Amino acid sequence: MTEPTAKPAKGQQVNVRLDTARALTHIIAQQRTVEWVRAERPQWLQSPLHSQLLYGTLRHYLSLGEALKRHLNRPLKDKDLDLYHVMLVGAYQLKHTAIAEYAAISECVNGCTPLGKPWARGLVNGVLRAMQRDGTRNPDPATVAVLDHPQWLRELLAKQYRAQADGLMAANNLRAPMTVRINQSRVTTEAFKQQLDTAGIDYLQGPWSEALTLDQPQLASLLPGWDQGACSVQDLSAQHAAHLMLEALQANTSAPVNILDACAAPGGKLFHLREALAQTGIAHRLFALDNKEKRLHDVEAIGARLGHATYRYQPKLGFTGQAQANEAIGLLCIDGCSPNLPFNAPFDAILLDAPCSGSGTIRRNPDIRLLITQASLLEQQDLQLRLLQNLWQHLVAGGTLVYSTCSVFAEENDQVMHSFLGATRDASAQTPAQDYGQATEYGWQMLPTEPLTDGFYYCLLRKQGVQDKAAIP
Numbered sequence: 001m002t003e004p005t006a007k008p009a010k011g012q013q014v015n016v017r018l019d020t021a022r023a024l025t026h027i028i029a030q031q032r033t034v035e036w037v038r039a040e041r042p043q044w045l046q047s048p049l050h051s052q053l054l055y056g057t058l059r060h061y062l063s064l065g066e067a068l069k070r071h072l073n074r075p076l077k078d079k080d081l082d083l084y085h086v087m088l089v090g091a092y093q094l095k096h097t098a099i100a101e102y103a104a105i106s107e108c109v110n111g112c113t114p115l116g117k118p119w120a121r122g123l124v125n126g127v128l129r130a131m132q133r134d135g136t137r138n139p140d141p142a143t144v145a146v147l148d149h150p151q152w153l154r155e156l157l158a159k160q161y162r163a164q165a166d167g168l169m170a171a172n173n174l175r176a177p178m179t180v181r182i183n184q185s186r187v188t189t190e191a192f193k194q195q196l197d198t199a200g201i202d203y204l205q206g207p208w209s210e211a212l213t214l215d216q217p218q219l220a221s222l223l224p225g226w227d228q229g230a231c232s233v234q235d236l237s238a239q240h241a242a243h244l245m246l247e248a249l250q251a252n253t254s255a256p257v258n259i260l261d262a263c264a265a266p267g268g269k270l271f272h273l274r275e276a277l278a279q280t281g282i283a284h285r286l287f288a289l290d291n292k293e294k295r296l297h298d299v300e301a302i303g304a305r306l307g308h309a310t311y312r313y314q315p316k317l318g319f320t321g322q323a324q325a326n327e328a329i330g331l332l333c334i335d336g337c338s339p340n341l342p343f344n345a346p347f348d349a350i351l352l353d354a355p356c357s358g359s360g361t362i363r364r365n366p367d368i369r370l371l372i373t374q375a376s377l378l379e380q381q382d383l384q385l386r387l388l389q390n391l392w393q394h395l396v397a398g399g400t401l402v403y404s405t406c407s408v409f410a411e412e413n414d415q416v417m418h419s420f421l422g423a424t425r426d427a428s429a430q431t432p433a434q435d436y437g438q439a440t441e442y443g444w445q446m447l448p449t450e451p452l453t454d455g456f457y458y459c460l461l462r463k464q465g466v467q468d469k470a471a472i473p
């Protein structure tokens with residue numbers, strides 16, 4: 001579908017409903033993500049109302065579609081997907097918001113003309129008025145949550161989570177919590193908490209001194225010391241990665257330790273690890289790779305805000321040949337599946353935060369449920385396994401690889417471990433027991449039904465080596 005002019009012409013008023021419908025059309029017809037819209041069409045997410053309408057309509061896309069069908073005499077043609085989206089945005093406002101109904105409807109009707117479809121004004125008006133008359137504002141959240149998931153996703157959740165499946169779908173429709181990670185290289189926890197107190201921002205202390213979950217999500221840029229790098233936003237589930245890596249490294253006696261973050265961009269876990277290592281004083285060399293240059297630029301920009309220096313790793317100079325190696329993080333743009341990754345020594349620990357469906361973060365990214373498919377889970381599985389097998393070659397005997405995904409599906413988690421362990425004689429899974437979430441055959445699964453975490457999976461893989469051999473009877 002051709003996209004009408006993205007920016008309003010001079011003097012033309014912004015129609016938030018129309019912008020939202022255009023964003024939806026890109027997401028559904030061209031399989032774009034909200035992240036893409038934010039980066040490439042920021043004008044469609046320029047105000048809080050834009051965000052509310054886009055996220056809300058995506059969250060309820062399928063249940064609203066069912067409701068809309070009842071008021072359409074016949075389905076719209078494929079070429080009128082944009083009109084369908086205008087109606088969905090209207091339906092979302094009528095069913096799930098307190099926005100005045102006349103404003104919701106008239107703005108949607110007004111969206112038809114700039115779409116080049118003035119003939120549809122009566123149709124949009126008629127359908128939305130009919131929906132208004134059926135009077136079902138604030139429908140039952142549990143029923144809606146089920147309808148808001150595609151059939152295959154419902155079935156897979158039911159197969160893998162049985163009685164927990166409905167709770168997971170309900171959690172996927174809730175607002176996500178916001179957890180802040182204090183950058184203790186920049187500010188002490190006490191000083192940061194005082195600044196939050198002064199700003200009237202309430203929080204709950206997390207399991208580590210750097211983790212605070214806010215009572216109410218805030219605009220990150222308005223948090224105290226944001227521009228000076230005092231903190232980052234990072235879900236509690238993701239914050240476990242650095243702590244699991246630290247535990248793995250503490251048993252290590254070689255100094256400095258060599259560490260690789262193998263799918264690093266945009267650097268959330270990388271910089272947490274850097275901050276945590278600085279607290280412990282463990283001498284280290286930290287390297288990070290990602291296969292997307294643009295995303296490595298994000299790592300550099302975020303590092304600059306947080307005060308964590310980065311440099312471009314020069315393969316021909318090796319680990320120790322680079323002047324900045326001990327102070328800064330070496331970045332490399334390369335495919336993690338490439339044979340002969342250009343590192344001249346093995347790593348003591350590797351973090352593989354693998355690309356995945358993101359199915360554990362659906363409440364943050366409501367587009368995910370509409371974009372992933374069962375086939376895409378298997379494609380991810382293939383990539384995850386190839387990354388794991390390749391990176392394993394770069395782990396020292398006795399070293400640990402922390403595998404993680406923000407997925408709740410076994411396809412991307414235990415099934416990957418099963419295939420890997422079945423084919424790798426020197427690997428064993430040694431995932432420590434945790435207080436919450438649930439143990440799986442090989443790892444540890446957190447779910448979005450926990451009050452404060454996204455869905456997230458970890459598995460610790462230990463490489464047998466000299467130390468381990470001594471322990472074998």
Ligand SMILES: C[S@@+](CC[C@H](N)C(=O)[O-])C[C@H]1O[C@@H](n2cnc3c(N)ncnc32)[C@H](O)[C@@H]1O
Pocket residue numbers: 262263264265266267268269270289290291292295334335336337353354355356387
């Ligand atoms: C889950 S994200 C990583 C998030 C990151 N660890 C963090 O905490 O901010 C996965 C990353 O893997 C990268 N990626 C995907 N395929 C890759 C490959 N074949 N080799 C290296 N990186 C890859 C993606 O570009 C993406 O940045």
